Amino acid sequence: MRNLVPSLALGGLILFAGAQEMPAQADMSEAGKKALSTAGQVMFDRRCRSCHADDPGKRSYGPSLIGVIGRKAGSLTGYEYSDALKNSGLVWNEALLRAWITDNDGLMPGTRMRHVSITDNSEQDFLLAFLKELSEKE
Ligand code: HEC
Structure with missing residues (x-):
């Protein structure tokens, strides 16, 4: 019972976040995609x-985000994750990453x-475009 409330909240967040997926980029030209990802790099x-x-090749305080989309949360070998992240059972996708950068410790x-709160939709689009590019780089 103790775990039911947070997991319901999480389920709601995922559904909610899933409803506002990245705008379709099918019509976007290469130049537009590049612009989006460059904006994401600035973010x-x-x-x-x-x-x-x-x-x-670089060690940093947080885990590498290369290849993060589609990766099981807390799964990079050699990185000391918190138990919360390691045991979350989540697999990073766009909707979850949006929820994470909106309010990571709430999720x-x-x-x-540390608490991050990027709530502007366009700023989220920019970052997601860049994280996607990092994921394709792997
Ligand atoms: C102050 C340092 C700091 C900042 C700023 C920061 N992060 Fe993190 N991030 C971390 C740490 C530390 C972890 C590991 C957390 C844990 O183990 O609970 C992490 C974990 C993550 C994870 C989970 C990765 C995995 O392997 O499961 C993602 C995704 C992530 N961060 C994205 C971001 C994004 C996107 C930004 C910028 C909007 C950001 N972070 C800003 C320190 C930071």
Whole structure:
């Protein structure tokens, strides 16, 4: 019973976040996609890079985000995750990453990542585009 409430809240968040997936990029030109991802890099530089390198050869305070989309949360070998992240059973997808950057410790109480709150939809789109690019880089 103790675990039921947070998991219901989490389920609701995922459904809610899933309803606002990335706008379809099917019509976007290569130039547009590049612009989106460059904007995402600016966001990443300002909000994430101090703790997350985008170079797998570099050690940083947070885990590498290369290949993060589709990866089981808390699963990089050699990184000491919090129990909350390690045992979450989540697999990172767009909707979850949106929920994470909106309110990471609300989504997952007990995480060691400092509170991040990026609530602007466009800023989320930018970051997601960049995280996608990092995931394709693997
Ligand atoms: C102050 C440092 C810090 C900042 C800033 C930060 N993170 Fe983190 N991040 C961490 C730490 C530490 C962890 C591991 C947390 C844990 O084990 O609970 C983490 C974990 C993550 C994970 C889970 C990775 C996995 O392997 O499961 C994702 C995704 C993530 N961060 C994304 C981001 C994004 C995107 C940003 C920028 C918007 C960001 N983080 C900003 C420190 C940070």
